[in-house]
Amino acid sequence: MRTVNPEKHAARRAAILGAAAEVFAERGYDGATTAAVCTRAGVGSGTLFHYFPDKRTMFLAIVTDDLDTVTTGLERIDRTDPARALDGALDLLTADLGDPIAPGLAAAMIQLAQRDAEFGATVVAKDESTRATLAEIVAAGRESGVFESAVDPRRAARWIVALTDAGYLISDDEEFDPAEDGAELRRIVAAYLGRRAGTD
Amino acid sequence: MRTVNPEKHAARRAAILGAAAEVFAERGYDGATTAAVCTRAGVGSGTLFHYFPDKRTMFLAIVTDDLDTVTTGLERIDRTDPARALDGALDLLTADLGDPIAPGLAAAMIQLAQRDAEFGATVVAKDESTRATLAEIVAAGRESGVFESAVDPRRAARWIVALTDAGYLISDDEEFDPAEDGAELRRIVAAYLGRRAGTD
DNA sequence: GCATTAATAGAGTAGGCACTACAACAATAA
């Protein structure tokens, strides 16, 4: 008999996923070849398909992990103070702004979501929960008077998510600085919501 | 003898480009097949490659046309009044917000720009000229006191472009409304720049 | 009408793709 070594298995799997994420980010979903992933991960194709049944599953594993981190994080946010809750939400949404593969991965996601109905549905679902949480925070902030602008909470939530997405798209720019531009993003959101001075 | 009919040639070429734009938007650059373009345009592959030497040239023709429209438009903007100039620039940047193929095309652009150095350079160049124009408008507005926030003009220009890009990203959403959300985008920019009330 | 040649379709081609079959290997349990 021989038993499985779950640690080694998980480590190898993670290494392949890391290499795959880089390739997907650089070449997009269709542009990424399994051969390129094998080369970068330093494994043969037999090994690759021993760990993952197909290319699509590999991509889903990368992306849904990232999305889950955000959505579960948002659920755990303490919403008693709207200003703090907003800060926490923005922290989560902008957590990977410094990651160089983030913009490419985001573009690949958009691409596949448009064609793959099942994948698109899961992305929309995750997005919806993010928006719902943000909308609640915005609504609470307006009621308590912390946010003074007359924004529609749902529309505001959509735009805040879009704004963070936009951050990822420009994050491969030479002039982009994760810290500075992260702060700028917060300033834009604060101005948009009419956040009272001294609450940040 | 027989001469070329430039009108018919141009018309056919435009028809193929239109079909190609749809396919590129739906499937991304690598996902789009020339066969799919042929089917949608209703031509054989021989015809397709009679009009375009290869797939890449086809994509460049679509994208550079779009980019040129924006950059040349921005150059022609009357910059005497910063508030009006900003409005005009935003009009140009958000002109295609209602176009259903815009988000897919944008994603395909990002994807190819990351891998194709020459194409990436032209995209960056166009982007740079857009940013430069916006930065000038923002700087002028700050000097004249129309924009009251202490923003860095270049950074603000980058984020305004990012914000319009964000608009395209969410424009395939069910809840998206070109008119309403276009207005919301202007509100965000106005709040961000601290635009004095009554100037819009 | 006739010659010329642009325009077009469609079969064909070489290469690259995701994925598989399989043999060899290596780690464990007895």
Next chain:
DNA sequence: TTATTGTTGTAGTGCCTACTCTATTAATGC
């Protein structure tokens, strides 16, 4: 050691890709 079984690499396999070749059609000038 030996049997067992997860793990790995190599050499495919058939399909799909961008693109080409060639024969045919049809529009023009004389």
